[in-house]
Amino acid sequence: MSVLIIVFLTAVAALFSGVFEQGKFARYIGIFGLIIALYVSFLPEASFFEQYRHMYDYSANTALFTKISIVTTLLLFFLGGFAFSNHRSHQSELYALMLFALCGGIILFGFQNLVTLFLGVEILSIPLYVMAGANKTDLRSNEASIKYFLMGAFATGFLLFGIAFIYGSTGTFDLYKIQEFTITNPKNIMLILGVILMLCAMSFKVALAPFHMWSPDVYAGSPSLITAFMASVVKISGFFALFRLMTIGFSGVTAEWINILGVFLIITLLLANAMGLAQTNAKRMLAYSSVSHAGYIGLVFFGMNTLSTYTLAFYLFAYSLATVGVFMCLIWVEKIKRETSFGAFKGLAKTEPLLAVVATISLLSMAGIPLTAGFMGKFSLFAQALTKDDNTFLVIVAVLGSAISIAYYLRLIIAMFFFKETTFKTSEKVTVTYNIVAVVIIASLVILGVFPDLFAKQFGL
Template sequence: MSVLIILFITAVLALFSGVYNQGKFARYIGILGLLVALYVSFLPECSFFNQYKSMFDFDDNSALFTKISIVVTLLVFFLGGFAFNNHRSHQSELYALMLFSLSGAVILFSFPNLVTLFLGIEVLSIPLYVMAGSNKTDLRSSEAAIKYFLMGAFATGFLLFGTALVYGSAGTFDIATISAYSIENSKNTMFVLGIMLMLSAMAFKVSLAPFHMWSPDVYQGSPSIITAYMASVVKIAGFFAFFKLMNLAFVGSIKEWINIIGVLVIITLLLSNAMGLAQSNAKRMLAYSSVSHAGYLALIFFGANSLSLYNLAFYLFAYSLSTIGVFLTLIWVEKIKRETSFEAFKGLAKTEPIAAVATAVSLLSMAGIPLTAGFVAKFSIFSQAMNGAAFLVLIAVIGSALSIAYYLRLIISMFFHKESSFKTSEKMSITYNIVAIFIIVAILALGIYPDLFKMQFGL
């Protein structure tokens, strides 16, 4: 809970810093607060907070995913100086909202109770609805906010209705007690119906097809840096909560819901990769890429073992690094060209070679090419899922092969054009280049020596 308190105080300070100098210091306050929170996350939890364990249980798994989320949010904040140039009048609010959303993610990492789960999802999501529509001069941003809010409210209704049915059956909100109930009453009709409704709500949060309808429009319409945050930190929080809910609270009813997730995986992988091939806009392609990775991640439910949470954490960290690696270039191209089509990236390697290499390495990692972190991550989850879901792994391999085609289109645009289409003298900032180098090194290092992940996060 110490980390949660630090993040909340940092968010409040960043919010009120807007009173002075139009939020000039909000970014630095946020970075400092995140660094302090990251340091505290490595320390043992204060015994004073043990009295709140029935509602907030910050265990080792919570600490691991909290560390990952803070590191990724730090990278997003480093990109914020250039990305928020058009939001100088209210950038303090955007940084604060991001920190409030991260606080919701920390709550999701520590929920032992369905009430805490609901609170975490809402604290995570509500700031996102505002941030999605923060570009007031762009109608697509307003459309993204409305769609995200309406679909999110609809999913929340499913979650609450499902929670009510589960509570009505088990007589408790505590997930450990619900787990014991599910083992003894795995086929209780009302209980199973509640599970299905909650599964649908969580599938929306992680954008599994066909609950992904909001993703392409919201990702494309939102400011790019907000999209980067959605595709990384929100994905981390959503999948951890999804996995913990289904494999702990509803473990006794696994036969009732595991096949449904299998069907969702097939639909997700085939639909998202087919739609990704049809895109001409890089940002929209990345939206379908995010949906496809939700399909790969959902394989974690099959053949679950003691290493499942570690595999999930490694995959989410590798994917988040790759997402930031692509979006740092996309943010710069969008500012210069006012568009994000594949054509806009032509010849980027001649103008900004470091950023182009970072984007190429990130895309290859997303595709699961050997010697990248993405390959190790996919191999770990696919190997686990082979125990009982070999057909789904086959579908996932086919999906990965298809994804290479649309990832290569962006790489070809950047590297294989004789002349650069960038006629500007403006260069990427030192901060962006440092982040790009960090991502290149991190992705390749984790791909060659995966145990570095354990060393980084104190495992």
């Protein structure tokens, strides 16, 4: 909880920095606060917070996911100086809202209670509704905001209805008491209805089909840095919350929800990758890519073992690094060209080779090409699922979806590298900060792909 308080106070400081110099110090305040929070996340929790453990528990797993979300947010903050240059009048609000959303994510990493889960989901979601509409003069951004808000409110109704059913059948909000009840009463109809409703609500938060309808329009209409935040930090928070909810609270009725989740994954993997092939806009393609990765990540529920939490953390970290790597390239191209079609990337490698390389390595990692962190993440998930013969068909669908994804990732790579003439007629060069972040992401994706055990050592496991 110490980390949560530090991030919250940093958000407040960033927000009020808008009083001075139009908030240009907000990014530095955010970076400084996140570095302190990252340092504190490696320390033992203060004994003072023991009294709140029935609501929020800062366990080893909570610390692990908190660290990777802070690292990802920190990388995005480093990119913010260029990405938010068009938002000079309200930069402080955007940085503060990102930090408030991160607070919601941190709550989701350690919730012990369905009330805490609901608070975490709402604290994460409400700033996103606002940030999606940050481009006030852009109709697509306005559409993204209102669509995300309406669909999010609809999903919140499912979540609350599910919580009501769970409480009505178990008489408690506590995750571990609910687990005990599910083990002794696995056929309780009200309980099962509550589980299914909550599964549907959380599937919306992580963009699993058929609850993904909002994501392409919201991702495409939001400012690109905010989209990167949604596709990385929000995905980390939502998936670990779903994982914690289903494997702890509802572990006694796994047989009742696992097949439903399997159907969601099959629809997600086939539909998202097929739609990704049909896109002509890189940002919408990345939106469908994010949906497809929700399908791969969902495999963690199948063939579970003692390493499942670590496998989930590794995959989410690798995917988040790759997401930041692609979006930093997209942000630069969008700022120069004012569009994000595949054609806008033609000849990028001749003008900004480092940007093209980081985007390429990131896309290859997303596709699961060997010697990248994404390959090791997918391999671990597929290998875990194959420990049970019942999951063979699901893994085949995942492999097929992964193969299809290579086609639309290659289209962007071809546009960047295989055109003789560059279409970038600008004297503007990528900043030193951008280059440093690019090198860090390239090195991380390759090193973790070759030496995956370094992930455990780096995060103190």
